[in-house]
Amino acid sequence: MSTPWIAVAQILVLVVALAAVHVPLGGYMARVFTSTRHLRVERAGYRALRVDPDADQRWSMYLMSVLGFSLVSVLLLYGLERLQSHLPLSIGAPAMDPAGAWNTAVSFVTNTNWQWYSGETAAGHLLQMAGFAVQNFLSAAVGIAVVVALIRGLARSGADGRVGNFWSDLVRTVVRILLPLSVVVAVVLIAMGVIQNLSAHTEITTLAGGSQHVLGGPVASQEAIKEIGTNGGGFFNANSAHPFENPTPLSDLLEIFLLLAIPFSLPRTFGIMVGDRRQGWAIAGVMGALWAGAVGLLTWAELAGPGVVPAAAGAAMEGKETRFGTAASALFAASTTSTSTGAVNSMHDSLTAAGGGVAIFNMQLGEISPGGVGSGLYGMLVLVIVAVFIAGLMVGRTPEYLGKKIGRQEITLVALYVLTTPAIVLTGTAVAIATHAGQAGILNPGTHGLSEVLYAFTSAGNNNGSAFAGLTVSTPFYDTLLGLAMLLGRFVPMALVLALAGRFATQKTVPPSAGTLPTHRPLFAGLLIAVALVVVGLTYIPVLALGPIAEALS
């Protein structure tokens, strides 16, 4: 089978699998968040946390819980990183330096999983298991909790800003969704050849008589949640390009499927919870169209796109695993940048200029296609409101979405949300490109160098976490600045989303009429795609023109 057909076949398999799984998974998640029953293990958790899981929190209290919980998470992880050499199972990994520890702590708590370090040498098994893997679960759960709060805000009427209970949403997400899925997936991955042990390096003698360190570690357990929770932080530096993380083309396809599974199921959860499944379909459709567009473009760029290398070799093979091939690498690259996962199975720095540009643009969309777990849906819902506002005016009514009016306060929150990430990305990139400390990290000069810095800040600001490579980021300058970008890029939008959830929850729901803008039809979906592309495009086109576009056209 030729490469283009492989590309098409695996995309089809993926689409069918996602279509099949989103119904039960989406429905199950809706039940999880609407059920009034607590499991015994959850009750134990609530008692330990000393929280009342039935207290309906106002949005501000919900936000305080999110921020407080995340602050504690950052501090614990920071402590673990700084002290790991004194703790068991460190397998010789040294303590991280303060700037690096800050960066990594923020990175895992914000679901970014940007890694300035190599997992092999910088993180012992305890840090991987008790630090990173735990945050993989918790940061994913926080994202889902926030979008559930927003969905409740839209679904409720006259609820005085009450959007649910953070602790209950957090615990249920972990206990009922992420843990069971991860256990099953980890076992499947082990069966496929992913390693799972607590050994340090194994010294072996190769056939040629040389000596080699073979790495060990609890990889499968972390690999599962890395994809399911759209975290993306690899156990090893090579991430999913490493054979112990991602041994076969089949495991590769499974991992791509996993990182898309929850983000594509949440729209259904949303549709069920707001009582109109068509709304969920429309959003899943828009997410799917944007994702498919990115996959198509990136695959085209790698297989047949402009550039000397693809022309000479038939495809751009540099930096890609021959196990997977170009098509699977392009699919992985498009999917990981669409979902804020950031795991990679190839080196994005080696993508063609156009392919790298697509990857950057994917993240710049704000991680909405389908985006990270939770964050993707709330990011999309914010864009929905922008689209509703403009389109709503054009049908002659005060814009409304799901019966909620988009007035001054709502649009202010939405506008600030839309403003936040570009401000972080552009300012960060500009500061880095204008300073010596920033320019020092650049590997390739010229247009590609600009792309490297832009990629780093785009990835951090949008909490993606994938790296373009090339850029040396293990410096205090980049550790600090990128850490700040991740922190602001995660919690400022979350605060705005929760405030929005509170506003919606307070409003009474207006019943729809023939004069209401229908938000489930293809026309609106098309408008939503246009709004996403135009708003993001207009923001980033100048810098893209000097980076990937100029490089691709040369």
Add this chain to the structure above:
Amino acid sequence: MNPTVLDPTGPSVDPETAAHPRPRAAGRQALGARQLVEALPAALRKLDPRELVGSPVMFVVEVGAVACTVLSIVHPSLFAVSITLWLWATVLFATLAESVAESRGKAQAAGLRASQAQTTARRIVAQQDTLEYTSGRADLPTTEVSSSSLQVGDVVVVEAGETIPGDGDVIEGIASVDESAITGESAPVIRESGGDRSAVTGGTVVLSDRIVVRITAPAGHTFVDRMIALVEGSERQKTPNEIALNVLLASLTIIFLLAVATLQPFAIYSGSRQSLIVLIALLVCLIPTTIGALLSAIGIAGMDRLVQRNVLAMSGRAVEAAGDVDVLLLDKTGTITLGNRQAAELIPVEGVDAAELADAAQLSSMADETPEGRSVLVLVKEQFGLRARESGDLVGAELVQFTARTRMSGLDLPDPVGFEGASGEGVRHIRKGAAAAVTAWVHSTGGHTGPDAARIVDAISSSGGTPLVVAERRGSAPARVLGVIHLKDVVKQGLRERFAELRAMGIRTVMVTGDNAVTARAIAAEAGVDDVLAEATPEDKLALIRREQAGGRLVAMAGDGTNDAPALAQADVGVAMNTGTTAAKEAGNMVDLDSNPTKLIEIVQIGKQLLITRGALTTFSIANDVAKYFAILPAMFVLVFPQLSVLNVMHLSSPQSAILSAVIFNALIIIALIPLSLRGVRYRPAAASVMLRYNLLVYGLGGLIAPFLGIKLIDLIVSLFPGIG
């Protein structure tokens, strides 16, 4: 006196004519060069940054223009000076749009001011309690004071030929008043004490008789004062939706500010430092100047469109709310039906000739001066060719007036007058009235009404009509029923279609009537309204509004009486009739000077059109940016990255002409769209999805394509200038 003026439901205006603006509004639509020149001084005054800061987009343009001015003085070049001039033009076009919009109200305000000329008032000098309880107050001693010194509670006497000195209620007397100064309607109206027509407006003129008026508004805060402020726009405050849109535009401006500000470090890194003028030009082209420039003009013009239709909105918020209305409460009488019931059909009982019934019906209505009675005469004339009888035909006839006790009218004819061939049967008694009354009369003469009559009466009643039974008694024989007149509410023409349009827009119409449920439903079905509130009291109306609002719906209604006031205040859009009471006018948030309740429908459409215009121009403005990028980005960086010239899809002649052309297009499009923003975009009632598709096609796709053509065209001209092309 024209009886329709006395009609308590107000002049019934045909909805077809009401749908079009009054003739005096015509001719004000076109935007002439003269209008622009006249608006120029005001536009220049508006360049004051303290005023402009309210519009964040245009404020940024002005700051950019100032910076460019400084730069082009320091380093003058044709390019720099051209950019600077066009940036100033951009700001000026924006302020020009606003002052043109305002100037349209100024003329009307001047006319209103003339009616405000100080007049002398004859204030009654008496103790307060004397004024409260005495009748004959008009004869109390008065003192002449200036109208501007009148206080609330003062009582004045106004006679024929005098101008009413201030807003007030008639507390004694009745007079015909010329209100043309505010309504433009030359036919005089009746104002009398008590009831729902007691309110008078300062500046209107008493034509006949004498009235005593208690002043209800202090000088300077009268209805006309408010009108002047409204039409001049001096009291204009940004409406909620306008503020929300401004927030969105401001955030877009900030995003582009960021994108352009950070572009310089990237450009320097790429070895292609940009001049500040070019960066400012890029910024101005990207920020949504088109909608930013026209936003306030759109708002002012929206209010102005209402004024042209003789509706005064007390707040812009109400105009926007009108676009959002989900439920329209319409009074049956005067709004859905013509004021009165009319005879629609004559149904004889078995054995009676239709012509005989028609004859009797005509005779019985001779004494009936009510509109219903007159409609019987019209009907028999049209259907049976019976001409109206002259009084000479009825010599000796005795008219029997309708009384509350008998509830019948008719006449007694001495034999043989009015009856072909004297029969010698004696005096002929003809009676017409409610079924129960006539039946009682027939029985009292020893006659029987018969099953046929009862059947017809029931049929008419259940169809929602009103049956009037006609009976006759000859001499001393028992009376017999001849037949039944079917009185029907006549639904105004064209309403059915309009209600269908409203339904398509998602607006439900509810007819409010005091009629019983059967009658109400029948009329509702004929008029095509969605729902009915029958046997409605003012309390029921209020409760209905509250119920709808509790469900999250916005309600609009029209009303005139004092007992409508609570409902008017509760409704999201309450349109008070100008003929109504002061209480009603104060409770509502709009006043219709024509007192035409059907106008609610137009008000809703104007509200929608206002929002659509904003949305359409916002979409257009943002869509424009795509083409501007294609013009400016290659121009900026083609020197260092020649490969970017493939993005120059318009093949603009030089980098400088490309940038200048984009800036010029950006400025000229404002001028080009001023007429549209004043007129509002084309609006046809339709379902939301239909409207969205149309507007996206015209303003979204159009906004994408238009600048490619426009910029190319401008470039062809600009490139002719040496030093740029």
